[in-house]
Amino acid sequence: MTIIEFPHGSPGYLELVRLRDLHLRKPIGLRMSEEDLAGEETQRHFALVWNDVILGGLVANPIRTDTAKLRQMWIDPSLRGQGSGRALLEEVERRLAAEGIRHFILNARETAVGFYQSSGYQVVGETFTEVGIPHLRMEKRIQQL
Secondary structure, three states: OEEEEEOOOOHHHHHHHHHHHHHHHHHHOOOOOHHHHOOHHHOEEEEEEEOOEEEEEEEEEEEEOOEEEEEEEEEOHHHOOOOHHHHHHHHHHHHHHHOOOOEEEEEEEHHHHHHHHOOOOEEOOOOEEEOOEEEEEEEEEOOOO
16 A cells, blocks of 8 residues: 555545545535635645555645644545554654654544554543534644654
């Protein structure tokens, strides 16, 4: 499996949007909207790819020179629990760290908190509701490479 970054507006990006809608929005009775996609032209779009099939994705939003907000991570259900999500997360962190990012933040669904904790993220703050489901803010700081 490889991690590919797709430019905003590219066919790969459009497929990632379709799959984010399928895996993240549809299960909770929502659809991806234009409002959800606003501002994505300045964000980075990563995909976990095997045999030309996208099996996972993650969006990284560089919000400061040393900070990125990670969002909308998903892995195909057939791969969950096999290390694919960790591989995607670690590779995106590595690439961003090589560009000077030292602080990662994200809003994790309560069901994913354990996954992020096992990757070095810490909970900051209280549970809040986003897109109708409980989330927790998490962060991770890394040392210089």
